[in-house]
Amino acid sequence: MKYILMLLFGSFISNAQITTEQLNLMPWPQNIKLTAGTFALSKNFKVNITGNPNPRIFIGATNFVRRLDGRTGLFLEQSFLTKVNESPEAELQINCVSNGKIEINEDESYQLTITSNKIIINATNDLGALHGLETLLQLLQNNSTSYYFPVVEINDSPRFTWRGLMIDAARHFQPVDVIKRNLDAMASMKMNVFHWHLADDQGWRIQLKNHPKLTELASDGNFYSQEEMKNIVKYADERGILVVPEIDVPGHASALLTAYPEIGSKVGEGKITYEVQRNSGVFNATLDPTNPKTYEILSSIFDEVCPLFPGSYFHIGGDENNGKEWNANPEIQQFKKDNNLANNHDLQTYFNMKLIPILKKHNKKLMGWEEIMTENMSKDAIIHAWRGTNEGKEAGGALIKAAKSGYNTVLSNGYYIDLMLGLESHYLNDPIPKKIILSPEEKARVLGGEAAMWSELVTPLNIDSRIWPRTAAIAERLWSNAEVNDMNSLRKRLKMISFRLEELGITHIRNKEVILRNISNNQDTRALNDFSNLCEPLKNYKRNGGGKKYRMHSPLTLFADACNADASEAIDFNVAVNAYLADKSKDNKVVVTDFFKKWISMNSDLIALSANAPLVQPLLPLSKSLSDVSEQLLLLMDKKQKVNQALLEDLLEKCNTRSPADVELAVYGSLKNLSQ
Numbered sequence: 207m208k209y210i211l212m213l214l215f216g217s218f219i220s221n222a223q224i225t226t227e228q229l230n231l232m233p234w235p236q237n238i239k240l241t242a243g244t245f246a247l248s249k250n251f252k253v254n255i256t257g258n259p260n261p262r263i264f265i266g267a268t269n270f271v272r273r274l275d276g277r278t279g280l281f282l283e284q285s286f287l288t289k290v291n292e293s294p295e296a297e298l299q300i301n302c303v304s305n306g307k308i309e310i311n312e313d314e315s316y317q318l319t320i321t322s323n324k325i326i327i328n329a330t331n332d333l334g335a336l337h338g339l340e341t342l343l344q345l346l347q348n349n350s351t352s353y354y355f356p357v358v359e360i361n362d363s364p365r366f367t368w369r370g371l372m373i374d375a376a377r378h379f380q381p382v383d384v385i386k387r388n389l390d391a392m393a394s395m396k397m398n399v400f401h402w403h404l405a406d407d408q409g410w411r412i413q414l415k416n417h418p419k420l421t422e423l424a425s426d427g428n429f430y431s432q433e434e435m436k437n438i439v440k441y442a443d444e445r446g447i448l449v450v451p452e453i454d455v456p457g458h459a460s461a462l463l464t465a466y467p468e469i470g471s472k473v474g475e476g477k478i479t480y481e482v483q484r485n486s487g488v489f490n491a492t493l494d495p496t497n498p499k500t501y502e503i504l505s506s507i508f509d510e511v512c513p514l515f516p517g518s519y520f521h522i523g524g525d526e527n528n529g530k531e532w533n534a535n536p537e538i539q540q541f542k543k544d545n546n547l548a549n550n551h552d553l554q555t556y557f558n559m560k561l562i563p564i565l566k567k568h569n570k571k572l573m574g575w576e577e578i579m580t581e582n583m584s585k586d587a588i589i590h591a592w593r594g595t596n597e598g599k600e601a602g603g604a605l606i607k608a609a610k611s612g613y614n615t616v617l618s619n620g621y622y623i624d625l626m627l628g629l630e631s632h633y634l635n636d637p638i639p640k641k642i643i644l645s646p647e648e649k650a651r652v653l654g655g656e657a658a659m660w661s662e663l664v665t666p667l668n669i670d671s672r673i674w675p676r677t678a679a680i681a682e683r684l685w686s687n688a689e690v691n692d693m694n695s696l697r698k699r700l701k702m703i704s705f706r707l708e709e710l711g712i713t714h715i716r717n718k719e720v721i722l723r724n725i726s727n728n729q730d731t732r733a734l735n736d737f738s739n740l741c742e743p744l745k746n747y748k749r750n751g752g753g754k755k756y757r758m759h760s761p762l763t764l765f766a767d768a769c770n771a772d773a774s775e776a777i778d779f780n781v782a783v784n785a786y787l788a789d790k791s792k793d794n795k796v797v798v799t800d801f802f803k804k805w806i807s808m809n810s811d812l813i814a815l816s817a818n819a820p821l822v823q824p825l826l827p828l829s830k831s832l833s834d835v836s837e838q839l840l841l842l843m844d845k846k847q848k849v850n851q852a853l854l855e856d857l858l859e860k861c862n863t864r865s866p867a868d869v870e871l872a873v874y875g876s877l878k879n880l881s882q
């Protein structure tokens with residue numbers, strides 16, 4: 207009896223009512239009403255679906271049951287859901303009124319009601335129901351022995367209709383499984399557009415049966431077969447995700463022109479040829495907009511690409527045409543004069559406008575990077591903003607200009623995750639900044655945004671750690687209210703969300719250890735791991751020194767590839783230093799000095815490790831500088847000892863110089879604050 211009472215008491219204590227703030231939901235829902243009570247999960251838990259949904263909900267619900275079972279180990283009875291009203295007695299009832307379309311501006315709302323013995327998801331269609339299932343998985347709680355959901359009512363819908371992730375599969379090819387696991391992760395963050403960058407100077411990645419030369423000559427054997435692409439489009443559809451293909455023209459065309467040099471703009475003696483680029487950067491290869499053959503070939507390429515992608519949008523790139531080949535070609539210059547085209551922008555608009563009917567034939571709307579927005583560009587085009595800022599002093603930029611000029615528009619500036627900037631810069635980048643006044647019509651043209659994963663410095667090994675978890679913060683910015691913008695809350699919730707992404711196969715956590723093991727030459731990785739939690743890869747493309755240091759075949763298995771934006775221990779250290787500077791209590795001091803002691807011994811460990819690990823050598827100068835500064839600051843904080851301020855400054859600057867390992871110390875600012 208005493209034992210039973212203890213068990214009851216124990217479960218009472220650990221099921222204690224949680225608060226809304228304790229929920230690790232992301233993106234944060236529009237409306238949450240949490241009340242006392244729990245729904246206990248048991249082996250008999252089942253799902254039932256009613257209404258007129260698209261069959262994707264059966265796959266979504268089955269995946270939901272498998273993930274729930276994987277987390278809880280309950281051996282849930284239910285196997286595969288295949289039809290409506292299979293288990294009318296089920297505890298989870300999903301009702302979808304209608305069949306959701308994979309389109310922009312579709313109703314994605316859902317209502318999730320959890321009571322002590324029933325869970326109900328009501329949605330207009332299956333797209334909303336899928337979102338409801340993701341929210342439900344995020345609500346799962348546990349005590350020491352069992353799992354349960356809190357009693358809650360959630361009403362939710364997105365703020366923006368376009369919540370995307372772009373993956374560049376051209377610079378570094380990203381195989382099918384990389385794309386699929388990222389589609390799963392996107393769906394878990396309620397993202398609904400996958401923008402697939404399929405061709406660029408460094409490679410052509412899409413098999414075309416009418417144009418085999420493209421993959422034969424310009425893919426190095428790395429491309430998606432048509433079957434693979436159809437399979438990915440179907441996989442995305444099952445997760446409520448629209449796929450938007452991008453074939454970048456007229457610039458970024460080295461791969462296309464390697465196969466079809468006759469439609470390039472280059473002039474010169476003898477036979478004109480192009481080659482696939484091995485470096486990063488902006489190249490000259492540009493299609494000839496004056497040559498009818500250009501449109502013949504593009505038309506025939508688009509005729510084959512378009513049917514692979516049932517969605518309504520086709521991205522033609524249009525960015526970074528440097529105009530050099532056009533300027534150097536007398537026939538193109540004459541064409542401009544003959545056709546009253548004042549400059550290269552007008553010539554590019556002439557080119558873009560020719561693509562509109564080719565795409566219209568396939569019911570596709572043209573989308574392009576912001577350079578396509580010129581005076582005469584069709585208002586049917588979607589403008590993809592990517593340069594300058596959207597927030598801050600110069601707020602607005604191309605996105606706001608596009609919305610005011612009558613274009614639908616999507617934001618990517620501020621969401622370039624390949625810049626390796628911290629969470630905050632992305633999270634607080636609102637598509638419609640507070641100080642920008644837009645009419646309701648203009649606001650409605652701001653469709654949303656897209657995280658941009660350019661792949662100059664990513665391979666299947668490290669790509670997930672560049673996309674996640676920061677893209678979850680972007681997903682929240684695009685789904686949740688503008689007022690949901692507290693960094694502390696975001697960081698707290700992201701710890702759980704980041705861990706949950708592993709459930710979907712995302713490798714951002716585990717592949718770090720794979721890289722560190724390689725660097726350590728299969729020795730103990732603890733010191734490397736500690737150091738990696740203090741370092742961040744160089745930001746704003748500084749790592750690649752103007753696109754020359756890393757070629758497309760260079761190793762991306764280095765220390766910088768194991769490091770992430772928002773270095774975790776650096777964040778903890780910065781908090782500790784701020785607390786100490788605000789209140790120099792003994793306790794606050796110990797927290798800071800413990801870091802220094804740890805880093806001094808970490809440096810010794812790295813030196814020891816390097817004896818049999820050449821890849822550790824490039825880290826040693828920075829680690830030594832940190833260790834030296836740590837020793838000086840220990841003395842300084844001890845007060846009994848004088849430090850040589852000039853020496854300290856000198857050592858600090860060494861912590862702030864470019865490391866041969868292409869990383870920077872994310873604790874530099876706090877070290878400097880402490881030294882003053």
Ligand code: ACM
Pocket residue numbers: 525526575592
């Ligand atoms: C781009 O980053 N060139 C769109």
